[in-house]
Amino acid sequence: MHMADALLSPAVGATMWAGSLAAIGYSSGKLKENIDNKTIPLMGVMGAFIFAAQMINFTIPGTGSSGHLGGGMILAVILGPYAAFLVMASVLTVQALFFADGGLLALGCNIWNLGVYPCFLAYPLIYRPIAGNGGSKKRLSIAAVLSALIALQLGAFSVVLETLLSGKSELPFNSFVLLMQPIHLAIGLVEGFVTAGIIKYVQSAKPEFLENSLLSGPPGAGIPIKNILMVFATLAVLTGGILSWFASTSPDGLEWSIEKITGKGELAEQEKGIAPVLKEIQEKTAFLPDYNFRSAAREAGKNAESSSWPGVKAGASVSGILGSAIVLGLVVLIGWGIRIFRKRQS
16 A cells, blocks of 8 residues: 555645654654663564565455555554554655655655554554453454554545545546445455464463553563564565565555556656656665566566566565665664663653
């Protein structure tokens, strides 16, 4: 559900940038209150895992569409909402800058749509009341599925509103919303069950871990988390390095919806204003566009219809592993920066 710049007007893009930056500032301030030495590596490893997981598109049977995990609820449950939002913002920024996944003008929208709803709405208003004290696996599963599903529905509806406010007449509101919501309902169900599975694993491995999170304490405080770190680090490497070959080649829910309305998977790019300037910047920073080597990505674009599955691509493996490492490094830097700032203030 990564939006491209062509879907937005500069005014809407700038407004959503401002909203997302405000949420980043708020989350940084709240995280500063209870960040500790275990929070930072956990944030980094979880960010690496979510980056890799978002590379795996899964087919939605009978639709010709695909979807991928957002990961916001997984992050919120394990890290708490503030750390989770900062990690999600870091993942989406790395994707846009270095892999051309989502536009730079649209980055504020993507952070908002994939980060704000799971972290600040679905987690406190749906997940926590249903999950209770975290002792019941059944309640945890129900909470995970419902919160992930509703968060994705809110994000999908926001995409429709953002294009409407941008004056994109090619995507009439009624037609667009009637395609976006059902396809993301199916995607949300898959994400919900995956989220529930991951949460149940963490609860089985370290039940006190989720109890800490539900009590709004620092993630992993007073609990050995070495095994959790190793598991998610290994998953990040395997997912980005190998499972990325098996990603569906079908268009994702957003592209599918646009194609159903316009006959093509994307709108015409803007030729004037800030959008082409940002695109030029992105072309320079994205050294692995579309999660592949530049030459391979250009060749794949020319032969899109002949792409095979599974796609055993060295570029995808390098992108998955290197991207995960970049996210890990960026998140750790952010975490240590917040921790150092707190020490200087105290």
